[in-house]
Amino acid sequence: MHVAHSDTNEGARDLLRRMLDAAIAAAQPGLCIPAALPAPPTGRLIVIGAGKASAAMARAVEQQWTGALAGLVVTRYGYAVPCERIEIVEAAHPVPDAAGLEAARRMLESVQKLTEDDTVLCLISGGGSSLLPLPLDGITLEHKQRVSAALLNSGATIGEMNCVRRHLSAIKGGRLAAACHPARVVTLLISDVPGDDSTDIASGPTVADPTTCADALDIVRRYGIDLPAAVTDVLASGRGESVKPGDPRLARAEAHLVATPRMALEAAARVAREAGVTPYILGDSIEGEARDVGKVMAAIARQAAAHDEPFATPCVLLSGGETTVTVRGNGRGGRNVEFLLACAIALRGAPGIHGLAADTDGVDGQEEIAGAVIAPDTLARAWAAGIRPADSLANNDGHGFFQALGDSVVTGPTLTNVNDFRALLILGIEAAETADEFRGQGPSIAPEA
Structure with missing residues (x-):
């Protein structure tokens, strides 16, 4: 030796x-966000987002944006930074909690009834899957917590874990962008996933998802994950199907990588x-x-x-x-x-x-x-x-x-x-x-x- x-x-x-x-x-947001900001809309600018970097991303937006804006982003406990116009909420990661659930519910409500003149700026980074744990009807936060813990210990890849998460969520798998329709949606992404696949960064709340409930069930079976009965029912019945490519509600949604591994x-x-x-x-x-x-x-x-x-x-x-x-x-x-x-x-x-x-x-x-x-x-x-x-x-x-x-x-x-x-x-x-x-x-x- x-x-x-x-x-x-x-x-x-x-x-x-x-x-x-x-x-x-x-990969600091202050370095990579400014050049990627969209032009000012004729209507409102609503800022939303989730992830470990989302609060720092929000601050970078505030420092560069001279017009009016408002919004809400959720980040991990301890990762908040001061912002004046964008509300910062902290929640749990990697196993979700009630604070994340409430933040996701409020975020979804904030993008209702927008117009074609409005723009939604979505700031997404790794960790967003756990920070936006809004479940589909029939699934509880406790169910989501049990599934998250089981996935984390199963040996599944991040892509496999996020496939399951997308099909149990009321906000992931393109659903957040669909809720923004007919507004323009501009998503800025800091990638934490192999291959920089936007569907896997925070489980893709603003991008179309080509995977299916059947894919999610296959992953669950492959790793021997014991699901609560209510969760199995959502996947087996197809009620958890996500927003697919070509959906007209995503016609004005675009996503841009601003920092990568x-x-x-x-x-x-x-x-x-x-x-x-x-x-x-x-x-x-x-x-x-x-x-x-x-x-x-x-x-x-x-x-x-x-x-x-x-x-x-x-x-x-x-x-x-x-x-x-x-x-x-x-x-x-x-x-x-x-x-x-x-x-x-x-x-x-x-x-x-x-x-x-x-x-x-x-x-x-x-x-x-x-x-x-x-x-x-x-x-x-x-x-x-x-x-x-x-x-x-x-x-x-x-x-x-x-x-x-x-x-x-x-x-x-x-x-x-x-x-x-x-x-x-x-x-x-x-x-x-x-x-x-x-x-x-x-x-x-x-x-x-």
């Missing part, structure tokens, strides 16, 4: 954190280049079980460190997307920490390889922790502390593992959300001895326990 020098670890950790900070900064990864790549490290973006839409992705990334990193192939060192492997965790133990889950723990175990202390994985919204799973970092001495420090890494992984307890080592990354609310950020920094064996030269090349906030 190789134990890296502390200065090497600090230098690598500093560079990795600066890459994460750059990724988050690139790719933009965030490119910003991180620029930081790496400035530090003399070659970046490689492996993909912005990587999915799969987090522990499996971790093993694959570790194998690639070991090959590069040992043989300068397929990438010459020093380099950093950047990726995004949304992996999944099938929770079987009694740990707290968290896809980024599960990825990192599996990666560290597969690396087996290989010298010169460091990593950081975090959710760009500052919350990995249901924890107020963005992610964590690993170094060549991660396993050795765990064993010295009496922690068995393999047991932590089997228990889905990545958060407990990294907190015990003081290697959690805590950002606080980032006010944006462009999905997961993963970086494996491969210095090579010789470069590992001089990694401290990367330190001090820009501002950084050290990870907190």
